[in-house]
Amino acid sequence: MTCRWCHRPLTTDFTLAELIGLRPLRLANLCPRCQARFARIDPKTACPGCGRAHSPRLCQDCRRWQARYPSLHHRALFTYSEEMRLFIQQYKGLGHYQLHDAFVAELDLKRRGVALVPLVSEPGHLARRGFDPVVGLFGHLPLSRWLEKTDTAQPQAEKTRRERLATPQSFVATLPARPAARVLLLDDLYTTGRTFYHAQQALRAAGYTGEIHSFSLIR
Amino acid sequence: MLQVLESELARVAALSVAQPTPVPAVKNARGRLSCVRCGQTAFATLPSGARYCLSCVGMGRVTTGARLWRVPLAGVPQAGPLTWAGTLTPAQAQAAAAVQTSVAAGRDHLLWAVTGAGKTEMLFPVIADALAAGQRVAVVSPRIDVVRELAPRLSAAFAGTPMTVLYGGLPWPGENAALVVATSHQMLRFYRHFGLMIIDEVDAFPFSQTPALAYACRQATDGPTVYLSATPPTNLRRQAARGQLARSFLPRRFHQHSLPVPRILRVATAGLPGRVPQALWRCLAQARAADRRALVFVPDTRWVAPLAAAARAQGFAARGVHASDPAREATVQAFRDHTFAVLVTTSILERGVTIPRCAVIVLAAERAQFPASALVQMAGRAGRAAASPNDPVWYLAGHFTWAMAQALHEIRVMNRRGQP
Numbered sequence: 001m002t003c004r005w006c007h008r009p010l011t012t013d014f015t016l017a018e019l020i021g022l023r024p025l026r027l028a029n030l031c032p033r034c035q036a037r038f039a040r041i042d043p044k045t046a047c048p049g050c051g052r053a054h055s056p057r058l059c060q061d062c063r064r065w066q067a068r069y070p071s072l073h074h075r076a077l078f079t080y081s082e083e084m085r086l087f088i089q090q091y092k093g094l095g096h097y098q099l100h101d102a103f104v105a106e107l108d109l110k111r112r113g114v115a116l117v118p119l120v121s122e123p124g125h126l127a128r129r130g131f132d133p134v135v136g137l138f139g140h141l142p143l144s145r146w147l148e149k150t151d152t153a154q155p156q157a158e159k160t161r162r163e164r165l166a167t168p169q170s171f172v173a174t175l176p177a178r179p180a181a182r183v184l185l186l187d188d189l190y191t192t193g194r195t196f197y198h199a200q201q202a203l204r205a206a207g208y209t210g211e212i213h214s215f216s217l218i219r
Numbered sequence: 220m221l222q223v224l225e226s227e228l229a230r231v232a233a234l235s236v237a238q239p240t241p242v243p244a245v246k247n248a249r250g251r252l253s254c255v256r257c258g259q260t261a262f263a264t265l266p267s268g269a270r271y272c273l274s275c276v277g278m279g280r281v282t283t284g285a286r287l288w289r290v291p292l293a294g295v296p297q298a299g300p301l302t303w304a305g306t307l308t309p310a311q312a313q314a315a316a317a318v319q320t321s322v323a324a325g326r327d328h329l330l331w332a333v334t335g336a337g338k339t340e341m342l343f344p345v346i347a348d349a350l351a352a353g354q355r356v357a358v359v360s361p362r363i364d365v366v367r368e369l370a371p372r373l374s375a376a377f378a379g380t381p382m383t384v385l386y387g388g389l390p391w392p393g394e395n396a397a398l399v400v401a402t403s404h405q406m407l408r409f410y411r412h413f414g415l416m417i418i419d420e421v422d423a424f425p426f427s428q429t430p431a432l433a434y435a436c437r438q439a440t441d442g443p444t445v446y447l448s449a450t451p452p453t454n455l456r457r458q459a460a461r462g463q464l465a466r467s468f469l470p471r472r473f474h475q476h477s478l479p480v481p482r483i484l485r486v487a488t489a490g491l492p493g494r495v496p497q498a499l500w501r502c503l504a505q506a507r508a509a510d511r512r513a514l515v516f517v518p519d520t521r522w523v524a525p526l527a528a529a530a531r532a533q534g535f536a537a538r539g540v541h542a543s544d545p546a547r548e549a550t551v552q553a554f555r556d557h558t559f560a561v562l563v564t565t566s567i568l569e570r571g572v573t574i575p576r577c578a579v580i581v582l583a584a585e586r587a588q589f590p591a592s593a594l595v596q597m598a599g600r601a602g603r604a605a606a607s608p609n610d611p612v613w614y615l616a617g618h619f620t621w622a623m624a625q626a627l628h629e630i631r632v633m634n635r636r637g638q639p
Contacts, residue, residue: 094280130265130282135266
């Protein structure tokens with residue numbers, strides 16, 4: 001095994017608890033050195049609305065969202081640092097699918113009683129890339145693919161903040177007969193929150209009445 | 220011809236003169252896939268079932284079923300004459316003539332010359348020949364710092380010749396040029412484009428460890444290749460010894476002085492970077508007392524900042540630089556400009572850097588990060604200027620290693636063979 005990011009050989013030190021099976025075994029695909037290169041968000045000081053780093057009180061953006069929609073109580077693991085920008089550029093930009101499980105040890109989400117709903121990509125992007133980046137990142141978890149996305153004119157990544165916020169709804173939700181009481185929306189990146197709140201509204205429009213929270217790798 | 224992905228076609232449209240021809244991007248020989256762009260066979264599978272080449276994905280993904288486009292360019296632009304006014308020493312002139320003979324006969328050539336022999340100047344005649352014959356010439360190196368050092372010298376020597384510099388982060392494709400100075404990765408974007416290929420520092424990382432780059436350089440040219448190195452890799456030495464590869468050998472620096480022989484000091488390196496051996500400060504003080512600048516090479520990027528800080532605490536004007544440093548170019552330039560006196564760095568500066576009157580210290584020289592070729596190259600940063608050919612070189616090591624023995628042996632052999 002080699003580190004997914006620096007390709008150096010990967011060695012893992014197991015704790016005694018892991019060896020005798022008291023704790024679930026989580027194998028990292030990144031070496032400790034590369035893990036330290038990506039800047040983590042401290043959940044204690046993150047914004048309670050969107051998970052932004054160093055904003056212990058509700059941030060300005062979230063206050064604006066709250067006037068329109070109920071909060072998603074978004075959580076994220078990493079900031080969009082230079083290193084993370086490179087990762088996304090390789091993974092999504094170049095389509096280097098092998099990186100999809102780089103963060104598998106970090107993305108160990110609670111799954112009991114929660115439907116994990118990925119924000120899937122639109123069919124055009126899927127055909128071009130050959131994979132769905134969000135499903136790739138969270139593929140080791142049992143996903144509930146309730147959402148579908150229709151093709152949009154321009155990808156979010158190429159838009160300015162104002163254009164992003166003005167994006168029209170492109171999600172359609174189909175619920176199973178007995179949906180779980182809670183939903184966790186999953187995406188790779190939370191930028192303005194526009195996509196997440198669209199997904200929330202699509203679920204509500206399909207008649208979902210449970211609790212909806214959201215999670216992303218990067219904020 | 221340029222060789223580009225379908226998604227890049229629009230970017231090169233302005234340079235194209237005829238209809239580009241598509242070729243399958245992946246060759247399938249009875250189930251065994253190989254990438255047409257980089258020649259490698261390691262593939263990863265996408266959920267859609269398609270497979271893509273892992274070796275060259277950094278230059279855009281080559282996927283099964285996709286096509287590469289070969290884009291013909293307009294004719295070779297008119298090249299100017301050699302505008303370099305310097306003269307070669309007799310030994311340099313002899314080596315340069317040998318390279319010219321090989322290239323004229325269409326043969327590959329290894330130019331094996333010690334650090335500071337003036338390799339770049341020896342290339343000028345052969346480049347001028349090829350340009351005069353209406354061919355395109357590529358001068359490539361695996362190291363971006365070497366490319367940045369070569370480019371201004373070549374553009375000064377061929378002032379009237381259209382030249383393009385290519386490396387990751389620069390705008391691409393540039394213009395239709397007769398002379399291309401680039402990192403070896405950029406050769407993946409050419410197909411039978413050059414009449415002469417010159418590969419500088421052919422033993423350097425990543426060229427030596429990445430077969431895709433050697434393949435790319437072969438694909439990019441339909442003429443001979445000239446390999447340059449002070450420490451050629453074993454396969455090239457062997458080919459030269461068997462007579463399969465023409466070779467010229469220059470064991471003497473251009474200023475006719477011998478290479479500085481490293482002095483080995485045994486120090487405690489286990490506590491680094493926290494506990495710094497006193498010998499380092501003594502060496503630096505000695506270098507500074509003789510008004511020399513100093514390069515301190517360390518084996519680990521994480522040592523750079525603490526050691527530069529420790530050197531500043533000792534009263535030296537020191538800074539650090541490493542590969543992923545955002546201020547990399549600026550710091551190296553400031554060091555060249557005498558803004559500060561001590562530069563702590565990793566192996567990124569082991570090659571292609573010429574600092575006159577500069578002492579060299581290799582810290583923890585016993586580490587595996589320093590193979591013999593790296594030790595020779597780092598020692599080769601000292602004594603480059605004719606005015607100060609005897610700059611000191613110190614290897615500070617916890618113990619003696621085979622690589623250090625090889626490096627010392629190689630330097631001594633060169634000095635002996637270069638005796639007038």
